[in-house]
Amino acid sequence: MAKVICVLYPDPVTGYPTSYARDEIPSLSRYPDGQTLPTPEGIDFKPGTLLGSVSGELGLRAYLERAGHTLVVTSDKDSPGCAFENELPDADVVISQPFWPAYLTAERIARAPKLKLAVTAGIGSDHVDLRAAIDRGITVAEVTYCNSISVAEHAVMQILALVRNYLPSYGWVVKGGWNIADCVERAYDLEGMNVGTVAAGRIGVAVLKRLKPFDVKLHYTDKHRLPDAVEKELGLTYHPSVESLVRVCDVISIHCPLHPETEHLFNDDLLGKMKRGSYIVNTARAKICDRDAIVRALESGQLAGYAGDVWFPQPAPPDHPWRTMPHHGMTPHVSGTSLSAQARYAAGVREILECWFAGRPIRKEYLIVEGGKLAGVGAHSYTA
Numbered sequence: 001m002a003k004v005i006c007v008l009y010p011d012p013v014t015g016y017p018t019s020y021a022r023d024e025i026p027s028l029s030r031y032p033d034g035q036t037l038p039t040p041e042g043i044d045f046k047p048g049t050l051l052g053s054v055s056g057e058l059g060l061r062a063y064l065e066r067a068g069h070t071l072v073v074t075s076d077k078d079s080p081g082c083a084f085e086n087e088l089p090d091a092d093v094v095i096s097q098p099f100w101p102a103y104l105t106a107e108r109i110a111r112a113p114k115l116k117l118a119v120t121a122g123i124g125s126d127h128v129d130l131r132a133a134i135d136r137g138i139t140v141a142e143v144t145y146c147n148s149i150s151v152a153e154h155a156v157m158q159i160l161a162l163v164r165n166y167l168p169s170y171g172w173v174v175k176g177g178w179n180i181a182d183c184v185e186r187a188y189d190l191e192g193m194n195v196g197t198v199a200a201g202r203i204g205v206a207v208l209k210r211l212k213p214f215d216v217k218l219h220y221t222d223k224h225r226l227p228d229a230v231e232k233e234l235g236l237t238y239h240p241s242v243e244s245l246v247r248v249c250d251v252i253s254i255h256c257p258l259h260p261e262t263e264h265l266f267n268d269d270l271l272g273k274m275k276r277g278s279y280i281v282n283t284a285r286a287k288i289c290d291r292d293a294i295v296r297a298l299e300s301g302q303l304a305g306y307a308g309d310v311w312f313p314q315p316a317p318p319d320h321p322w323r324t325m326p327h328h329g330m331t332p333h334v335s336g337t338s339l340s341a342q343a344r345y346a347a348g349v350r351e352i353l354e355c356w357f358a359g360r361p362i363r364k365e366y367l368i369v370e371g372g373k374l375a376g377v378g379a380h381s382y383t384a
């Protein structure tokens, strides 16, 4: 029987919810590219409830305990001697979400001799040392597509919030003001602007599609060009380099994975090549941007705004400079963990566990590492 550790974010400060804003979430059967949603044999949770926090347990307890496995759930994951580290030595499976990542470093993997499976409840397994997982023969899997549209919606929301100066205007209302000039002195229309995405994968394309009706000029860069028909349908201009993209764009939305090629891509040098007063929204990974270069660019006016939901480390410390830099619209890492997304990735984790325990293959599109090498989606997106 297996021991499963599930690292989840803490419950709401007001306690685990007993009722919800809505009674149901829409039921979907396929993602935009035709991939089917998770198909576990069963679920023990109500879609639309809070599953990603400690008391939600990703809806896994009944299923795992019925099968005789042990489930340990904790949010205590970072400090030396934390609950996660204490439970690791005899763990077979670790499950963690990118929003509250259980960093599986090489040192921690070395202290977990029984560990065979690391599941990301979401997308993006860069919190796992993939080299160490490969060397140890640990399988790494994630729930591909489960929250891609959730993230795309968040990115579009933040683009509009920055350009239209939404958050400061809302702030004036809450303060009891009616300060129209204060609200609009930094407010513009998105219409007519040049908007570009760094990468046009699942999320990047979904953002471009959602922006088309705003009558903007759309641009993108990616390692591989999209099919001609997609470029035509969306009216896209392709840029072979990120430099060429940022020179013409007013708004940049970042959607590439974090790997050595993209780490600190947005540094002083690249930010200096952007138009003065550009906006950046980064819902990909924080380290794609140089933390202090972003602060400098906002302070100098080179950037008119920065938003996103990804930080390093996570949770961000109280004195992280992005909390207090000017003209930002940051949220915690929440875009991919709406209640709608949670229902999909909880079902996806259940599907992965059902396959794992039954000795059936995990869907190829969920695999990052298997059999001592990058596999499935991981072989395409990651470098060891």
Ligand code: NDP
Binding pocket: 122, 123, 124, 145, 147, 148, 151, 198, 199, 200, 201, 202, 203, 204, 221, 222, 223, 224, 255, 256, 257, 258, 261, 262, 283, 284, 285, 309, 310, 333, 334, 335, 336, 337, 380, 381
């Ligand atoms: P995909 O794998 O579908 O797309 C990633 C795209 O990035 C691919 O088209 C890839 O190109 C491209 N790419 C890779 N390297 C570069 C580069 N150096 N320059 C330009 N393009 C590059 O991933 P998703 O769209 O599903 O997700 C993107 C990222 O978003 C994830 O890696 C993750 O970090 C983040 N994410 C964030 C979430 C959140 O909650 N904030 C939730 C989910 C994901 P090609 O395939 O042609 O090689």
